[in-house]
Amino acid sequence: MKQPATFWGGLGALALLALGGTASAQGIAAPPTGGNGFKVGSGRLHPYFDLETRLDSGVGYFSPTSNSEPNSDPVSANLASDVALRFRPGFRLEIPSSTLAFNLGANLDYVMYTGLVTENSSAASRMEGAADLNARFNPDAPLTLEVSNQFARSDRTRTAAVGVGVLSLFNEARVKAPWRPGGGALELTPSVAYAVEFFQPLSSVSPVGCTESVCDPAAVERFDYGNLRVGAEGRWRFLPKTAVVLDTHLDVRSYFNDSTPGASLLRVMGGVAGLVSPKVAVTAKAGWGQNFGSTGGGTFLGQMEGTYLYSPTLSFKAGYLRTLEPVAAYGFFTDDRGYGEVRALFGGKLTVSGGLAVDFLRFDGGRKDTVVGVNIGPEYQFYPWLTGAAGYMLGRRSSSVDGGGLNYSRHEGYARLSVTY
Numbered sequence: 001m002k003q004p005a006t007f008w009g010g011l012g013a014l015a016l017l018a019l020g021g022t023a024s025a026q027g028i029a030a031p032p033t034g035g036n037g038f039k040v041g042s043g044r045l046h047p048y049f050d051l052e053t054r055l056d057s058g059v060g061y062f063s064p065t066s067n068s069e070p071n072s073d074p075v076s077a078n079l080a081s082d083v084a085l086r087f088r089p090g091f092r093l094e095i096p097s098s099t100l101a102f103n104l105g106a107n108l109d110y111v112m113y114t115g116l117v118t119e120n121s122s123a124a125s126r127m128e129g130a131a132d133l134n135a136r137f138n139p140d141a142p143l144t145l146e147v148s149n150q151f152a153r154s155d156r157t158r159t160a161a162v163g164v165g166v167l168s169l170f171n172e173a174r175v176k177a178p179w180r181p182g183g184g185a186l187e188l189t190p191s192v193a194y195a196v197e198f199f200q201p202l203s204s205v206s207p208v209g210c211t212e213s214v215c216d217p218a219a220v221e222r223f224d225y226g227n228l229r230v231g232a233e234g235r236w237r238f239l240p241k242t243a244v245v246l247d248t249h250l251d252v253r254s255y256f257n258d259s260t261p262g263a264s265l266l267r268v269m270g271g272v273a274g275l276v277s278p279k280v281a282v283t284a285k286a287g288w289g290q291n292f293g294s295t296g297g298g299t300f301l302g303q304m305e306g307t308y309l310y311s312p313t314l315s316f317k318a319g320y321l322r323t324l325e326p327v328a329a330y331g332f333f334t335d336d337r338g339y340g341e342v343r344a345l346f347g348g349k350l351t352v353s354g355g356l357a358v359d360f361l362r363f364d365g366g367r368k369d370t371v372v373g374v375n376i377g378p379e380y381q382f383y384p385w386l387t388g389a390a391g392y393m394l395g396r397r398s399s400s401v402d403g404g405g406l407n408y409s410r411h412e413g414y415a416r417l418s419v420t421y
Contacts, residue, residue, distance in 0.1 A: 053085055
């Protein structure tokens with residue numbers, strides 16, 4: 001049988017999965033602090049290596065028998081558990097400069113399922129990876145050009161509607177030009193980005209009870225898409241640490257192999273952001289999102305976020321976000337998201353963080369999903385070159401569409417050692 005993989009409906013820009021470091025290949029986290037690195041021009045190259053073990057209750061969907069014939073009729077199965085080992089070599093290159101500041105990070109992530117809990121889960125072993133690039137031309141000048149690119153190969157997709165185990169290949173190229181005329185109180189940033197995401201079915205096994213097309217592993221390739229985003233952001237600091245902000249973005253989404261209606265989503269939000277006291281920062285924005293595609297539709301948008309710096313080593317953050325996003329199979333969806341985070345540093349070496357997010361997804365056409373994410377765990381720096389981390393993550397999803405692929409609870413406990421130079 002082909003390799004099965006887990007389903008996790010990632011929400012892309014909504015950062016549904018971004019509740020602290022998850023050790024997935026969805027992006028490049030900075031390597032642990034410390035180490036001299038190798039000198040490259042005016043910068044440094046820091047190689048690193050992560051070794052992680054993880055007990056995962058949501059490895060994927062497997063055939064009831066390990067000796068199923070490759071050409072046999074598809075069967076259904078429940079979500080399986082197993083222990084995985086992850087080997088993640090990578091590097092971070094940082095070159096500061098007043099003419100061209102350059103940052104590049106990349107890793108390979110081999111995920112090996114041991115079969116200790118589920119016999120034939122080793123078929124889900126695979127190579128993942130990620131790479132991030134950012135180059136800033138004349139970063140200290142009033143007019144700056146930033147070119148960046150993000151690449152990821154992972155089973156954590158950015159398509160909220162997908163309900164089966166898939167492998168996602170994602171790439172987004174971005175260009176923006178921050179302009180700070182005069183003394184810098186006013187900043188205008190036009191931008192353009194183009195993203196593609198391709199899906200590959202990793203199993204012919206469907207989740208138990210799934211009858212919708214979004215649960216069909218043979219149909220995920222039809223959700224391949226391209227997304228053009230054009231935007232402009234404005235910021236005016238009317239006080240030293242407080243600004244009026246205006247964000248405008250237009251997403252034009254099209255699908256390469258599907259009849260899903262394309263979406264042209266315009267989002268405009270304005271408000272204020274900054275410090276209301278030395279310890280409290282607030283962001284408050286409101287606006288409107290409108291779909292100019294064939295199906296139409298619009299909704300109110302908003303964000304309210306507060307950060308409280310209790311001390312230099314303890315901070316709290318909480319907020320609410322309502323946004324509108326394009327999505328396969330339905331055209332677009334709205335997301336009402338509440339989230340909170342706490343982070344504490346003890347003794348300069350032990351960091352403890354925890355996060356909670358709840359998303360209420362409403363798809364055009366009537367489908368409703370609720371997604372809950374929890375992430376908590378400590379990280380300790382034993383030496384400047386050696387860091388250890390452990391944690392627990394919970395992902396729970398329920399949907400008005402029946403089937404195991406969209407209704408599940410996924411528990412993950414992990415321990416990780418990171419070595420960097």
